[in-house]
Every structure is written in C-alpha cells, then in structure tokens.
Amino acid sequence: MSSTARSTRPPTGPRQLHPGAWWLWALGLGAAATRTTNPAILLLLAAVAGYVVAARRGDAPWSRSYGAFLRLGLLVLGIRLVFAVFLGSPIPGTHVLFALPEVPLPAWAQGVRIGGRVTVEGLLAALYDGLRLATLLICVGAANSLASPARLLRTLPGALYEAGVAVVVAMTFAPNLVADVRRLRAARRLRGRADKGVAAVLSVGLPVLEGALERSVALAAAMDTRGFGRTADVPRRLARATAALTLAGLLGICLAAYGLLTAGGAGWALPVLLLGLAAAFAGLLLGGRRSVRTRYRPDPWALPEWLTAGSGAAVAALTAFLAVRDPAAFAPTVVPPTVPALPLAAVLTVLLGLVPAFAAPTPPRRAS
C-alpha cells in the first residue's frame, strides 16, 4: 500500500481538514446540545461553533452556508415561541404575562387551546426547547460550511459510493432547476404572457421537468462513457454476507440511537451501538470488494484530525456525564422560573470544542 500512502495529500502546510473530522466534531457539539436545556450552555455551544467556523472556513461557495443555517435556527426558535404564545403550553404556570382572547372550541377538541393565558413558565420552556433545536441546527451548519457534504461523500467506502453519487447529483440539480424555472419564466414574458405569480411558475413545470430529465440522461451517458459503474466479480456468498451484515448493523444503530435519545435505554444502548457499528463496518468493507474504484488524493487523517474529532467527542461525553451528575444545572427548572446557573465544569467542557480553531490547519485560500 505504499503507493496509496504517497498519493495522499501531504499533512503539512495549509490544507483542508479531513471532512470526516469536521462532521464528527460538529456532531459531538450537537450531541452535547441535546443533553441540556440550559440557555447559557446552549448559547456558549453556538458561540464556540461560530468561532471555529470564523477561524477555519475556506472561501468555497458552500462556506457561506453558515449564515443560512444561523437564520434557519432563529426561524425555528421564533416559530416555537409563536406556537407557545398562541397555542398555549402544557407547562403549568402561575406568572401570567398577558392573556389573549381564547377561541371557544367544542368539547371534542378538549386539550387543544387557541389563545388564552401566556405564562412566563410556558414561554421559558418553549424558549429553552427552541434554543436547543436551533443550536443543533447551528452545529450542522458549522459542519456544512467547514467541509462540503460532497467532499464527505467522496470519503465514503466503496460500497456506498454509488448512493453517494446519487446524492451529489441530486444536490447539483436543485440549483439547475432554479435556473431553469427562471429562464422559462423569462421565455413566458417573451411570448407576451405575465411572468409573475403562481400560475406563471406552475405553467413552466412540465418544460422544467423535461429539461431536468434530458439533463440527467445526458449526465448518465457521460458518466457511463467515463467508466462509472464498473464492477469486479465477487462470489455470491460474499455478496449475501455483505447484505446481511450491513442490514443487521444499520438496524442495531437505529435501535441504539433510539435508546440513547430516550431516557430509559442508557444501559443497553451503548453495547448495541458498538455491535451495530461493527457489523455495518464489516459489511461495508466486504461490499467494497465489488468496487474497482480508487481514490484520487484522499485527505490524510493526521494529528489535527484526531484532535478535532477528539474535541467533539470529549464535549459530547463530558456533557452527558455532567448532565447526569448535576441535572439541576443542565436542565434548569422553569416551574418556578429560576435564573439558570453556569457551572464552571460545564464552561470548561464546552470550551474544549474550541480546540480545532487552533489545532486544524488553515484552509488554502485562492486569490481569485
């Protein structure tokens, strides 16, 4: 395998960090966010993610997606609050802020409420909940702007490669569709019809679909002539073993994920997760034998990658541990409303997530 070693990008100097490391780091921060409703800790997590993005993102088109995810997070938070105000909240509260006129609903709609009293407790609970979701989105946005999903898919094992290509092609089709709709709306104007309004957009639907279909056929032809889909012959038994292992592994991971996210499954979830991961991994390794593909200049996995992925894992693990030890600080009560505390241990834990801002190499910048 000496040839592979030589063909990797050199691990020194400005370079892109391995996309897998960024996603592990971001998922670590995200996992930490799911373990707490303390707004101070959540805001600190978001700030840490934002700082790392500012320090280490490149100048590619996808690097600008962080702002979009930030806005999406704020939108989610806003929607959550609006719902809490208008539809009420199951949290019993005594501190009434104001009361909206309540819409009288028939008896069968018991339990549903529109309007009515808005309490501090209900609003706080909604705020904390929304903030948690927003922080999760911000973490995903950070990963997205630090490493493009397309680059992540490139690092997929051979067995998943074709599925990955389908995803990449689908992602490049969305902007193309938007461009097509614009062009055809302009063409409607040239035919003397109105180019504004819903009807104008709908009427170009069929031509846009035709265009998209033609383009996919052309792309499929181009990919075929360039050797896409060449396979090596493998024995039938190996193919069956691959399928069984992969399926069992994925099932295990799903079960474990459910267990980890609900309260009860802390005991059995971890072993099941490890077993599932092992089975899926073995399946992927076996499946890779069918593929003849090699990879051009794979990103190396060196010390910065270990540090980045490790910092994310550490934040997730320590937060989970501390949340069990000190539930009062990580899930501040809203009934009665309290000022959330910010324990020093939690601050130090979250600040561990800043490691990549210093450990990761700077991305290469282009003059153009």
Added chain:
Amino acid sequence: MITFEQVSVRYADSAAPALDGVDLTVPEGELCLLVGPSGSGKSTLLGTVSGLVPHFTGGVLHGRVTVGGRDTREHRPRDLADLVGTVGQDPLAHFVTDTVEDELAYGMESLGLPGDVMRRRVEETLDLLGLADLRDRALGSLSGGQQQRVAIGSVLTVHPRVLVLDEPTSALDPGAAEEVLAVLQRLVHDLGTTVLMAEHRLERVVQYADQVLLLTPGAPPVLGEPAEVMAHSPVHPPVVGLGRLAGWRPLPLSVRDARRKAAALRTELTGRAPSPTAVATGSPVAVADRLAVRRGPVHALRGVDLALRPGEITALMGRNGAGKSTLLGGLVGLHAPASGSVRVGGRVPHRTRPAELIREVGLVPQDPRDLLYGESVAAECAAADAGAEPGTCRALVERLLPGIADTAHPRDLSEGQRLTLALAVVLTARPPLLLLDEPTRGLDYAAKARLVEVLRALAAEGHAVLLATHDVELAAELAHRTVILAEGEIVADGPTAEVVVSSPAFAPQVAKVLAPGPWLTVGQVAEAMGA
C-alpha cells in the same frame, strides 16, 4: 484503429435508418472530421464508436464496429472507457464533480488506477491543456473555452487511444475555439491519439483534418483527403468556396494556403468593390442610452449607447460572457437597467406589460425550445395567434420553411425547423424589432443559408434585426453593421466591412484571404468577377 463493417443503425420509431452501409477504417493517429447536413447520422456514428449506440440510446445496430480490437456490441460504454474518450457539445452536461482537479481524476478513479499514477497524470494533463492555474477552481466559474478544455482533459487522463468529439467548438467564441483546436492538434501530433470529430463550423476545423468523412442522407458515406472531399462536398467553408470559384487546384483548406494562391485574384479584383449596402436612415426603433445592467455582483453592461434602425441587420459579437445576451435581455425588459435608459418603440421595456411589449420587440432565445411549450406545432401556432388574426402564425411558418407537419411535437423537430417555428411565433405579433441570440448554433449550412434569406427578407420589409453571434461568417454574410462588446462595453460599432476586416478574431475567411481588399463573402467576389 476504428473499423466499421457494413454498419447500419435504425431507431425503433423511424422508418429510415439513421445510418446505412458504413464500411470503412480510420487508421491510428489520424484526425478524422465528420461532415454532413443535420440528420445525416453524425451523432449516431459517433455514438457507435463510444458504445452509447446501441447500449444507451436503443435502436438496432447491424454490422460491426470495432475500436482497438473491441467489438462495441459486446462492450458497454463503461467497458470502453479506458479506450474511448467522449466529449459532447455542452461541457457542463459532462461534469460529474465540482472542481477542475477532481474532474480530471474522475475517470481514472472509476477505472481503479493506483493513486501515484493518477497524481502524475493529473499534473501532466494540467500542463498539456494549460489548466495549471485553474486546478482548484469550481467548474461553474470557468469560461466556455476553459470548460471545454477541462472536459477534454477529463477524458484524456485515462489515456484513451480514441477521442470522440461531437461539435466541440459550436458553443464557443472564435478565440476559445482556437484554444480547443490547438489542444486537439497537439494530441494528434504528440500523443498519436485518433480523433473522430463532428463539427458544423467547417471553417474552424477542416484545415486540421487528415481525413474527411462525408455523410449524406440517402448516399453512401465518402472518406477521403480533405481537399478531394471538399471539392464535391455540398457543405464547405468559404475558403473552399473561393477556391472553387477561382479554380485553384489543389483546393486550399486554410487561409494561409489560399493567400499564397490568391495573388492573381487580388490583382484582378483591384479597382473593384462590392456593391455598397444601403445605409439605414429611418428613425430608430430602439435606443439604449448609457445603459448599465448588473446581474448579481457582475456589471454585465456598462454605459452602452446603441440605436437600432428599421431595415438594418446588426451583428452583436464578443467573447462568451461579454454581455451580448444581457443586452438582448435588456431590450426585451428581462433586466432592469441599473442606470441609463432603454426605450423600445418609445416604451420602457421592463415596465411594459408583456402582451404589449411583444408588439414592439421579439426575442428568439439561444435555445428556441424555451419559447415552445405546446404539444404540437398547430397548438403552438394557435397559442401564438392570441391577439392576431387566427392562422397568422401557421401562415408564417409555411412562408419561412414549408413542410413542417401540424401534428409534430416541437421537441421532435430538427434544430433548423425549431428555430423557424420560434421565429414564426415571435413574428406573429409583428414586432418592428427582432432579436436573435446565437441563432446558428447547431444549424447546418443549408439551414443557415435559409435563415440568411429569411432575415434578409424581414429586413427588406423594414424590420430592425439584432443578432448576437459567434459566427463570423454569418455576420459577414448578413449584417449591415457590426457591434463588438467586451466586458460590457461597446468597443467597435460600424459597417460590418470596416469593423471585422480590421480584427483578426472576427474577420471572415474571405476577408483574410483578400486583405486588404474590402471583400467579405464568396458571393461578393462572384458578383464582382461576373460583372
């Protein structure tokens, strides 16, 4: 290298075979050029070499095509990928990844080449095609010529012995086309690659060909020396036309050859001049005054002054991205001016209701399909007749190009027929100003000649015509006036003869051969010699 043995191809839904009785051999290391009118089976022939016909397109293939000893009937396109590289007209349809370097490596990854080999070949190819400075760039941010070079590079990295190109320069401006052709010539000379190329723009490529394969519907294909084939070919570049007219033997294929033979003709023509074109004098139908348009962050037009008069055909030229399409769009109100103003028939286009604007100005877009969304030619014409006498559009179609069936689906028409239908649809509202964006893309010589006639007749009726084009021969043939755009500014504006003769990139072949004489087309020379 490539052998065809009694090859014929027939598609399921057509009566006549797309290709019939092809029996020939293309030797290794030759650049073989495919010529012939639309519908003569050029693309089908190219497809049989890359394996796309019949594996991808369907249809029935009789006979046998072998490439480097492999029968394309038994090998799927992906199994020929290491032997045959295929590049089409639109490089964007070809790209799978998003940066130049990854795109160059993609084919090698699919074939499973070792990492160090891939690395070396990517570097070699970057140098060979002059792409080294662009290696990290996103593919979408490249110019048309650069994209086409990347597309060629992306199939070269697997070291194919055969390169199949379907109209590689049709969408490119003259400069970019030269870039691409220089690369192809280098491949043939230095690497011994066999190149099979179809191209309508013969004036650009015929001089580089070692062999020419002439396909004519209903006649057996002819393979031979370019000069021999060109002597009888119904499609030929102007330099060949001039050679035939002057009786030069052997026929010159390049401007350089023709110039060496043209001394006598130049002397003969001294003292004569082409009949002068009438100067349009009417009051302008459209005026742009210091027009500036921004498209996103790009200043597409900066301070353009232009007046278009009735009866005048104006050619708008310039490299890809110079702002030609934006100027046309500005005249039909697709883009609001950032500053300055544009008036068409006294109206402000982007503030005028579309239904009223089509009576002032009509635009045939680059892809006429955009304009057509009817289920049949009849439905399309009926839709276009809104606000006009019923049957107007259909009568126009009949006048411009007789013989288009009422029931045909617009997408099934040939390029020339589709352009004609779009032109008729636009003309139904009788706009005094007619705009065409790159009308000759994909048209063969016959369809182009037809278009020239139609546009001349329209101008004679008093229409003002503005066409954006890369086709210098078309501009020379047709335009009274030529405007050259660069970076959103007008850099030249005047009678075609004055503007194009002085420019090496935009001069037609006849002007280059007979410089410094004022001749632009074979027709002018023939007329002067006959007189």
